[in-house]
Amino acid sequence: MFSFNMFDHPIPRAFQNRFSTQYRCYSVSMLAGPNDRSDVEKGGKIIMPPSALDQLSRLNITYPMLFKLTNKNSDRMTHCGVLEFVADEGICYLPHWMMQNLLLEEGGLVQVESVNLMVATYSKFQPQSPDFLDITNPKAVLENALRNFACLTTGDVIAINYNEKIYELRVMETKPDKAVSIIECDMNVDFDAPLGYKEPERRYQHAEEPTEEEGDPSSYAEMDIGFRAFTGSGNRLDGKKKGIEPSPAPIDPSDIRRGIPNYEYRIGRITFIRNSRPQPKKADDEEAMSRFIAFSGEGQSLRKKGRKP
Numbered sequence: 001m002f003s004f005n006m007f008d009h010p011i012p013r014a015f016q017n018r019f020s021t022q023y024r025c026y027s028v029s030m031l032a033g034p035n036d037r038s039d040v041e042k043g044g045k046i047i048m049p050p051s052a053l054d055q056l057s058r059l060n061i062t063y064p065m066l067f068k069l070t071n072k073n074s075d076r077m078t079h080c081g082v083l084e085f086v087a088d089e090g091i092c093y094l095p096h097w098m099m100q101n102l103l104l105e106e107g108g109l110v111q112v113e114s115v116n117l118m119v120a121t122y123s124k125f126q127p128q129s130p131d132f133l134d135i136t137n138p139k140a141v142l143e144n145a146l147r148n149f150a151c152l153t154t155g156d157v158i159a160i161n162y163n164e165k166i167y168e169l170r171v172m173e174t175k176p177d178k179a180v181s182i183i184e185c186d187m188n189v190d191f192d193a194p195l196g197y198k199e200p201e202r203r204y205q206h207a208e209e210p211t212e213e214e215g216d217p218s219s220y221a222e223m224d225i226g227f228r229a230f231t232g233s234g235n236r237l238d239g240k241k242k243g244i245e246p247s248p249a250p251i252d253p254s255d256i257r258r259g260i261p262n263y264e265y266r267i268g269r270i271t272f273i274r275n276s277r278p279q280p281k282k283a284d285d286e287e288a289m290s291r292f293i294a295f296s297g298e299g300q301s302l303r304k305k306g307r308k309p
Contacts, residue, residue, distance in 0.1 A: 028095060069098070071110055078156050079151045129194060
């Protein structure tokens with residue numbers, strides 16, 4: 001009697017609980033049915049056949065169900081979740097952006113395997129167009145769009161729909177692993193500069209060198225020809241000429257200073273700089289009184305002198 005035991009070593013439980021099969025993939029637009037399934041294009045989940053649900057229920061897998069999709073022809077892979085089990089047998093339906101990442105065509109073969117991923121703590125995205133900067137609050141828009149995703153893979157280009165426009169973002173970095181689960185997680189999000197974005201050039205104003213006419217103070221004295229406010233002389237009601245200037249004082253070129261900073265400036269202190277002008281000499285009150293004496297004139301009477309009434 002000979003006994004052949006081909007399985008001397010027991011199969012590990014990890015392989016017993018692993019789902020792995022191959023499907024022909026199609027885009028969601030090929031899904032037959034009266035209902036519009038455009039919601040599948042807005043997320044990162046696929047539609048699988050009912051036989052996959054039957055097989056997964058027999059395995060002791062962890063929830064939520066996460067899968068690894070591999071295109072063996074191009075050696076490209078990504079990760080996703082499952083939305084429904086209503087596809088035809090042997091067929092699965094993928095979002096269009098996921099098929100582009102895997103370099104798959106309609107009817108191509110894709111390997112589907114169940115995986116367990118770590119919960120995400122950090123992710124970094126790079127918009128593929130500068131138009132993404134037009135969004136007022138990009139983090140809020142991205143947070144709302146990622147609710148339709150189950151996981152992220154470094155290197156993938158995901159597509160989100162906002163305000164009837166498709167925005168593509170490349171996943172530049174994920175922590176703590178290259179593929180992470182984003183279901184019920186507290187994840188920090190960061191953005192890189194959009195692809196093709198150029199910062200606006202800053203134009204610095206160069207100080208123009210003063211010309212000979214501007215640098216010569218004597219030119220300002222020659223220009224003292226126009227109108228100058230409050231430069232005339234006035235008359236007093238009492239006839240005194242006290243404190244009256246006969247003509248405006250000419251401008252001294254040495255008093256003109258332009259572009260001289262205040263080196264004694266201190267932060268939080270306001271300094272008012274006023275040009276001091278020499279006060280006119282005050283005339284003595286006696287001289288002013290000698291020139292004018294009030295009620296010193298002679299009057300005339302209507303009656304003639306020497307005539308008696």
